[in-house]
Amino acid sequence: MADQVRVGFVGCGGNARGHMQQVAANPAARIVAVCDISAEAAQAAAGQFSAQPFTNHRVMLDAAQLDAVYISVPPFAHGEIELDVLDRGLPFFVEKPVALSLELAQRIAARVRSTNALTCVGYQLRYTAAARATKAFLADKVVGMAVGRYWCPSGRGSSWLQQWAKSGGQVVEQATHTIDMMRFLCGEITEVYCLQANRTLKTIDCPDHNVLALKFASGAIGSLTTCWAFEGWDGNVVDIFFDRYRIGWNAGTPSITPACEAFQVDQALGTAIDQVFIEAVRTGDRSGILTPYEEGMRSLAVSLAANASARSGQPKRVGGP
Template sequence: MRIGVIGIGVIGTRHMSNLIAHEDVSIVAVCGNQEEKTAEIAREYGAEPYTDYKLLFERSRLDAVFICTPPGLRKGPIAEAAARGVACFIEKPPAKSMEEAEAISAIIEESGIIHSVGFMYRYTGAASKAKELIAAEGGVVPIVRSVHVCGAGLVEATTPRWLYNKTLSGGPLFDQAIHLIDAARYITGQGARRATGLHAFGGNVQRPKSEEYTVEENFVVNLAYESGMVHTHTHSWGIAESQAKIQLLGRDYRLLVDLTRLGSRLHGTYKGEQISLHYADENMYAEEAAVFLQAVRTGEQAFIRSSYADAAQSLALVIKANESVDSGRSVTL
């Protein structure tokens, strides 16, 4: 299987290290925006280097491509791949705006290519088991609470500086919170089919806004769904000790999905029984790539847990959450 990779930063190279573990996979072309770095990575993997993704597609015969560009630079590579019938693994968030997401959805639907969006938490053991248990209860969770905190906004952090520009990055909601909101949607299934409203608040305590730091560092997002399910998400870039967790509260269960590190955990009670599971050997990034490769080999999109159309629904929620913060108003969906 001949693979191309467009975007060779942290995420792109992480995927490459997982891809080469598959004996039937060859990384044949890579594309980056820095010629010297791109050539160096290409030599490491025995690939051809490009700084123009159009040339990559014109000169390379590919079975699949991993698109790991910033979110506003996805449509062009996806369109080039779709025109050639090349399967696409697309990093999250799936687009920069809903207008772009709708255009990409149309391209993918018309071409019928195998595709996947990189919401890796959907491929963890804890999320999968929680989804199974919730489905057995009808899929509607009364209360969902999630939290994702880290030190990305602290002065000593090594965070890429462009992420601190809300216009470029969308801030913590767009970059990280989308993962927890998406994972909660995945786990609860039918209960999260249609969101009806949200209200979000943002603030800065440890690090005030400045010319180089235009994001809110702390958020609370409240979501309401047509099923009656309500979800509260708390997010911060100002907490040194990282955690990423989803709590599911129902009449007969209290489940905590801990996604803080590689090797997810599921704790709590379910119908009077204690649950304590640790998926110590999992690698969610390797798993999502492996499932995508399986779908490409077989031509079966059904293997994929995060289609573009579904991913766009999670995107819409964080876009509206940012709008709510900026306007100071609740949003009806």
């Protein structure tokens, strides 16, 4: 069991900085190396966390004697990094979405399986007390319908995020959190029919509105609506209908209507994803990891099926051609 997990980062952007803060605050871990293709970003992170800066992930992997790697790069940059990390037998934490194509995610997943690598995908909502309590409560219930939404202004920027070829659009890049939560709480999604429109943000090449109709393996049905033009934030919310009840799920304090004493959320049950990952690497005990690579791939498959459905005008089986 390692006393202190030696962590390296690939990608030093906005999201990585959040993970760096968490890792730096964890006495069981130390950030020893950081890498970004932007030397400026690597230098800035290295300075802040007293780590060694790199601009090439292979050079970092070969030089830094790491115990674990965080990969927080934009969706289009996945692939070589994961495969190089796996080649060196290292565990990794990777941000969602895990790739832009199912083929690539399947290739990485196959290598994760064959090397029995410890992995964790950044779907942190699963680790909240709200998600854990709701999942446990729904375990013996018959869900009829799940209705999710992700409405926000993120389409209004001008970075890789708003470029279809680099992010895959809102359903792949962002609403993947809501899809992942719907899968976690209500089971696998098997079929998607999706309508997409660009009505407001004429300067971007992505849809700014998406409507998905969903079929679950259980027989439940659902929907997900997303908006990228809304000057407000109402996302990662799922209304789950079962029996005569509705759980209004969110990551903080979900509600149930009509009132039901049996549904309680003990906030002490929540864990921070970074702490779970570091502890799993330190001890070798993976039981706390709720989001191994395979789960990230399955959530990606739903988003990709939605995009494919919108393109073809036909419903798509998840994971199908």
